[in-house]
Amino acid sequence: MDRLNSKLEKWLPEQRLFLRSDDTTRFVRLRPLTQIAGIGGVTVVFGWTLVASSFLVIDAVSSGNSRDQIVRSQVAFEERLNQLQSERDARAAEALAAQNRFSVALDQVSQMQSQLLASEERRRELEGGLDAVRTSLRDTIAERDDALRLAEAQTDETATDRTTEVSTALDILTGELRSASVERQEAVKAAEEAQLAAEELRVERAEIIARNDEILTQLEDAVTVSVAPLDDVFRSVGMNPDSVLRTIRAGYSGQGGPLTPMSYSTRGNAALSEGETKARQIVVTLDQMNTYRIAIEKLPLAMPIFQSFRYTSPFGRRWGRMHEGVDMAGPVGTPIHATGDGVVTHAGRSGAYGNLIKIEHELGTETRYAHLSRINVKVGQRVSQGDTIGAMGNTGRSTGSHLHYEVRMNGRAVDPMSFIKAAENVQ
Template sequence: MRTKLAIKTHAMLEHFFPERRVFLKSDNDTRFIRLKPGTQLVALAGSGLLIGWAIVATAIILMDSIGSGNFREQAKRDQRTYQARLNDLSGQRDGRAEEALAAQERFNAALSQISIMQSELLSSETRRRELETGIEVIQSTLRDTMQDRQAARSQLAELETGDGVSAAQIAASSAPMDFLAEALARTAAERDQVIIDAQDALLHADEMAQQIAQMRDQNNTIFRQLEEAMTVSVAPLDKMFRNAGMPTDRIIKTVRRGYSGQGGPLTPLSFTTRGEEPTADTLRANRLIEQMDRLNLYRIAAEKAPFASPVKNAFRFTSQFGFRRDPKTGGRRMHKGVDFAAGMGTPLYATADGVVVSASWSAGYGRLVKIQHEFGIETRYAHMSKMRVKVGQRVSRGQRIGDMGASGRVTGVHLHYEVRVGGKAVNPMIYIKAANDVF
């Protein structure tokens, strides 16, 4: 059975691929190569596979080229969208800064008004206490006068009803009686005047009480508005520091140690020197002053932490923080900062107050500037074309420290920006993003 199948197969191959001979002739000899049907079939199959592979490879390369083109277009669209988003965020940041400045001005005006109203309230309280003291004195005098008049009336009754009193005695006592009646008349007039003065004083005290109540209502309104404003102002700053991983209590203590002077508008209020308990308004004002002091300390701390962006001109992010493919070696490597790409010579700015601890050439970093800040934070600005600061120089946030370049180990013009806390590199975008809703 197998022999018959083999014969039929061979016959079919002979029909489609008849045996061929290829003659090779030389000067002295002639040879030939016999191509059997199986050999021809194998050669045809190999040629077909080779052609098919070439077609598939060409199609893959063509599709990859088309896909790469689409990817580049998509990347360009994403870049334009991202750039527009950055411009929008920059505009929002400027708007928030203007709003914060306006709020600070309103806050200072309200604080001045509160100081004036508190002085008026203290004067009103003093006048009210003086009136209350005067009324007490008048009432005491009136009581004494009434007692004296009653005693005189009793003596007069005794004289008029006395038994065995002669006409001479009555005549002799008429002069003192006239004097006593005149004294009683004067006392009654004085009593009536004292009553009128007391009534006037009570009316004046009522008016003063109404004025004090009105002032308290006004103070309540101002206090409430200021408390709401302080809540709105302090909460974003508190959130900003927490999002940046900076414990607020420790920051406040650190800043307070550096600014330990006292006095001025942030000193707690005291309206009494007699050891009395502070009033509710005094406690409320002191709580508000504590919030103002916390806001002021936050403002100082924000100047000393790198919440700003080192590039203010138009730029694009070319590399994020974290592991990435090394552009030089192609291997996987930790990228300890973020890269901002812009034109050659683009101004670079300090992101916080600090002291320049290094400004020199540093191997792969090229021209490198290091700035030491508070809270154990250091920022680094690498690959500069020009450095505009010196070692030991104190710089402020927003001060120009150099120009963008391509010095050191780079593939193009950009800024490599690092933030280190306690010597350990952290993602700079933590600070920049944390400040987006504040500055």
């Protein structure tokens, strides 16, 4: 050590720090190695301060950017979801209108067929009448010939009148047959046109059903994708999503209203049945997403401090003992906010916690806010997410002004950072 100090004295000469009192004078030697150790320590502390500050700044900037991106993505998704719902309603209205037009066309075809059958029946009747007239005419001619042979005394004028009457009857029957044939042709043409219109309506209806099915598929995919992040939120905080859904549905299970008889359609349609099945599946998924949102509103998914602060101690073991929360340091008097809806179960002094507030939330969660300088709530008071409940302080076992924030599930302390990160994902 002496040799090393002697070599270093060329660059760092020995320094002496004199301590003088009334009757004595003492001094402290600062050898070169001691000076190097001091300079190195100062350099390490200064460097560590720079690195830590840069990490905090980068983390703050990145978290702000990711939060804005999540908000923009959620807004875009909700706009797309509303657009798909509007398109689905429009396609459903078009399908209903097409079905109504198809029903009207079928009724017209039925009427045309009825008219065609009536015309055919009338034609048969006229043909039968014509056959009867022809038979009667043959009989009349035969009688005439017999009468001519048997009664030559009869005059030619009487026979001519008989023939004229028969010819007139034949002309009338021929006109009726011609009119019936024209009506039959018109009825057949109208029926063919009605069948073509019905076929066009069938094609249009099939296209509308296909578009409606495509929209339902897109809507189903969209709501399915939107449920996955909500499911991950509950898993990230250590909760079973199925258990959460059962609990929420048990609390929101009211039903009622008068029941009317169900009407059944006589026309079966497989495409409509498939569309109804997809629509019901979408309703089920939307109900699941809505149930998730209700559960999220009941969890403490928010920040307790809105102003600037610094994380000074994480959740976990610290100095050989368990630290059951996170510490957020800031100026004395910084407002503290409730991170979720709940009821205040404690508001006062509590040993090492100092001034402590406990809030009981639903789904078995509880939050604690310790070392406060001021308490603004009372036991039994119901608070909402974001309400100001107190102010940051330095009470209890504390080395400086900060907030000790805890989250407990069913009485067991969990890492509050999982709830804070989950809050960033659902904003």
